[in-house]
Amino acid sequence: MKKEHSNPVPPEVQAEIDALAAADRPIRTDLIPEATGDWSAARRGLFYRPIKQQITLRLDADLIDWFKRNHLQGEGYQTSINRALREYIAQHQL
Incomplete structure (x- = not known):
């Protein structure tokens, strides 16, 4: 069994990942815009499918x-x- 990755992460990308992981600051969720707009075309269950039993x-x-x-x-x-x-x-529902 191979233990190494078939597509290793390039060193410059790994350095960026390590720098981001080392950053000890909280994520600023106040900078994320609120999702507003027309949701009439949204489809339920597009990414999540409940487990079904036959x-x-x-x-x-x-x-x-x-x-x-x-x-x-x-x-x-x-x-x-x-x-x-x-x-x-x-x-x-009760």
């Missing part, structure tokens, strides 16, 4: 048929069922 679930045929006919464009009917269950849970 199961066998018996549902009434008319339910499955409805979801197959009425799922959102770009998503499958199973995703629509998953979303509907999540909405149900959100509305019934």
